[in-house]
Amino acid sequence: MSSIISVANLSKTYGSGFKALKNVNLDIKRGEIFALLGPNGAGKTTLISIICGIANPSEGRVLVGGEDIQTSYRKARSLIGLVPQELHTDAFESVWATVSFSRGLFGKPKNPAHIEKVLKDLSLWDKKDSKIITLSGGMKRRVMIAKALSHEPQILFLDEPTAGVDVELRKGMWEVVRTLQQSGVTIILTTHYIEEAEEMADRIGVINKGEIVLVEDKATLMQKLGKKRLTLHLQNKISALPESLGHYELDLCDSGATLVYDYDTKGERTGITSLLSDLRTAGIRFNDLDTTQSSLEDIFVDLVRTS
Structure with missing residues (x-):
């Protein structure tokens, strides 16, 4: 064009x-x-x-x-x-x-x-x-x-x-x-x-x-610049994350009732599969999960902040 x-x-x-x-x-x-x-x-x-x-x-x-x-x-x-x-x-x-x-x-x-x-x-x-x-x-x-x-x-x-x-x-x-x-x-x-x-x-x-x-x-x-967020709503609250999950950079929120995992949109499905498997191994169960994707506003704010 x-x-x-x-x-x-x-x-x-x-x-x-x-x-x-x-x-x-x-x-x-x-x-x-x-x-x-x-x-x-x-x-x-x-x-x-x-x-x-x-x-x-x-x-x-x-x-x-x-x-x-x-x-x-x-x-x-x-x-x-x-x-x-x-x-x-x-x-x-x-x-x-x-x-x-x-x-x-x-x-x-x-x-x-x-x-x-x-x-x-x-x-x-x-x-x-x-x-x-x-x-x-x-x-x-x-x-x-x-x-x-x-x-x-x-x-x-x-x-x-x-x-x-x-x-x-x-x-x-x-x-x-x-x-x-x-x-x-x-x-x-x-x-x-x-x-x-x-x-x-x-x-x-x-x-x-x-x-x-x-x-x-x-x-x-x-x-390219958007992020996705996986939110896990746990069956039981936890006070801290096991060391075996440390490399996932998870955030423990809502006084230990929710786990949040941010990842990019370039295809980290394998990482999510591994995360869910490792959660089961660690004895952490969840009732529900949901995913959200960052908006253009999120991307804009990040770009302006770093430019």
Whole structure:
């Protein structure tokens, strides 16, 4: 799959000397949903701002659809729709007028049919004549997406699109995002809701302290870095583990009522079989067992902690 965004050796240093980005290299594939994760101050918004032409890089190059974001600014920017964290528009303007105005800013001819489709897709059609100031927070976020889609971009940046939005509306917005992807739009998502990335993304990128920590297919990332946990609920409490079980690195929990064994996902079934056999030999019996796998949030926290 070809890249629609290519970032090469990108750095950003502010006048204060603070380095917000440090030699970032990143390729985003055409038609994918890419989740960019990172703690506050990691460089997410700076990276997006440079790609969208809002901020200038100190070093490096960004190509959007093959167009250089600096030397071919208008062509590159016309391919991008940006949904920022805050709505910046006339609060007393109508939904229809503000979305139509956004289309005009890109030099696009009037297209009432397209604006109507966008508003209907985002469940805003019945609000088309409403003033922005009268809308709920969730509806205002939908207006932001409508504005970003007004000029028919190939790429959509969603910067914390569901922050402060209730669960029902968040799921509705996920459905909109999936529909956009099916129509061929490439979507780059930044979020603090890890379950959002886990639910939506094809690939995950993690940025911390201005540097890309990793970029990986979501499924591959979960398999490579995820952990599984085996929990054994014992028939009788034990005060300490026998020496014969020492090499398993078991944790004795719940005042001796539970044994916990963490292992990676690369295939340690033999180790579990041996563990269960050695437990029987040691006279330790259990009533029940269950396994869980680490979430993307667990993986993210570990990556940020060690980077």
